[in-house]
Amino acid sequence: MTSLAPTMDPAEEPPSMLWGLDPIFSAFARLYVRDILQMTESTQVPGIYFYNSHPIYKVDVLGTVVYQREREDFFCYGVDDGTGVINCLCWKNDLFKEEENSSKSGVKPSDGGFNPVSELKKLRQAQQSRCRLEIGELLRVRGPVKTSRQQREIMASCFYKVNDPVMAVQIAWMMEVPQLYRQCYDKPLQLQPTATGESAVSSIGKATNIIKDFFKQKSVSRFRPYDVEDLLQPLIPRQPQTAPADQEPVAGPSACQQLRQLLKEALKILQDEGIVYRKVKSQDELYHVTAQDKDLLIAVKDIIREDCKREKYAEKGCHILHILSAVRQRYSLNVSRAALELVLKSLECNSDVVSTSDSHYTVF
Numbered sequence: 001m002t003s004l005a006p007t008m009d010p011a012e013e014p015p016s017m018l019w020g021l022d023p024i025f026s027a028f029a030r031l032y033v034r035d036i037l038q039m040t041e042s043t044q045v046p047g048i049y050f051y052n053s054h055p056i057y058k059v060d061v062l063g064t065v066v067y068q069r070e071r072e073d074f075f076c077y078g079v080d081d082g083t084g085v086i087n088c089l090c091w092k093n094d095l096f097k098e099e100e101n102s103s104k105s106g107v108k109p110s111d112g113g114f115n116p117v118s119e120l121k122k123l124r125q126a127q128q129s130r131c132r133l134e135i136g137e138l139l140r141v142r143g144p145v146k147t148s149r150q151q152r153e154i155m156a157s158c159f160y161k162v163n164d165p166v167m168a169v170q171i172a173w174m175m176e177v178p179q180l181y182r183q184c185y186d187k188p189l190q191l192q193p194t195a196t197g198e199s200a201v202s203s204i205g206k207a208t209n210i211i212k213d214f215f216k217q218k219s220v221s222r223f224r225p226y227d228v229e230d231l232l233q234p235l236i237p238r239q240p241q242t243a244p245a246d247q248e249p250v251a252g253p254s255a256c257q258q259l260r261q262l263l264k265e266a267l268k269i270l271q272d273e274g275i276v277y278r279k280v281k282s283q284d285e286l287y288h289v290t291a292q293d294k295d296l297l298i299a300v301k302d303i304i305r306e307d308c309k310r311e312k313y314a315e316k317g318c319h320i321l322h323i324l325s326a327v328r329q330r331y332s333l334n335v336s337r338a339a340l341e342l343v344l345k346s347l348e349c350n351s352d353v354v355s356t357s358d359s360h361y362t363v364f
Contacts, residue, residue, distance in 0.1 A: 016048075022189050031056070032083040036084075036145060047144065052186060058157075059142070059145055065135055070132075075090040075132070077133060086153060087154070088139070088156055089148075131161070139161060140162050143158065143159075178358050207262050211266060211267075212275065220289050223287055224287070233259065274290055275342070278334050280332070290339045299330065299331040300327060301347055303330065307323075317360040318362065320340065323340065
């Protein structure tokens, strides 16, 4: 019996009217079984669960069948993806009943030529074989998550047996799911409701978007803060020149101070995301745009090429932490992992490097 996670604290749960703003809500989330079993359930709408503040009600799972039962109307499979086991209720469709009736009627194939009835029977048998699995076979199942008999399970809307003799499907799955976690699931959903029920974009968010657009439009490779400071000027509210006679002046930061603080916070966010970095920290605040820094791309590519010649990394490739350490030793101490991930992604898109497994890279 699987112990269920508690329901979510109503104070922390985002309003249900904002759930649709999260793209994960409309997709089949490819979560690990362990996380599906530990998700907290909504107090507003039963059947909706939360992983890291993301509302989820339907999932996509690939795993090995570890137990199976068959009833008149459904199959019951236990699916193990390596992190846990979850029960999957897979309903039979009308094809199974039609197949039983056709087998009893004893339809005979024609002596020659194309027999539509016989070919349709073969097609149904092939489809039926994809839905009836034995222990040890690979199953992919999609559907909403439900809680039944104090146990969390998946009510399959789509399921089929996966033929994977060389484990190509499983390897591709194991490489893709960690990327989804890093890019989507592990980033908490932040929704700020307004009076109209829409999410409000903060001034910092607007500032970072303005600077990003500036990088794309101008193909900027290096810049200093004063190069982008004027771009953020419209985000600073105008201050009245004189206060009303019946109102005392309120002390506060000037428009210039607000602008500098906004720019400072926006640049910090861009550094945290790896979009920009400072090759050398000096009095001269010179920032490099990661995606446009050709020297950094060449340095990373050369490190991977050279180190992959060593026996230790020849087969599997270099781990990202090894590459990061080498980049900091040979190029710049200030390159962050986020910046390196952007560089590796760019090199992989250009077919300069290839990821052999999760977080390992080699050259062609």
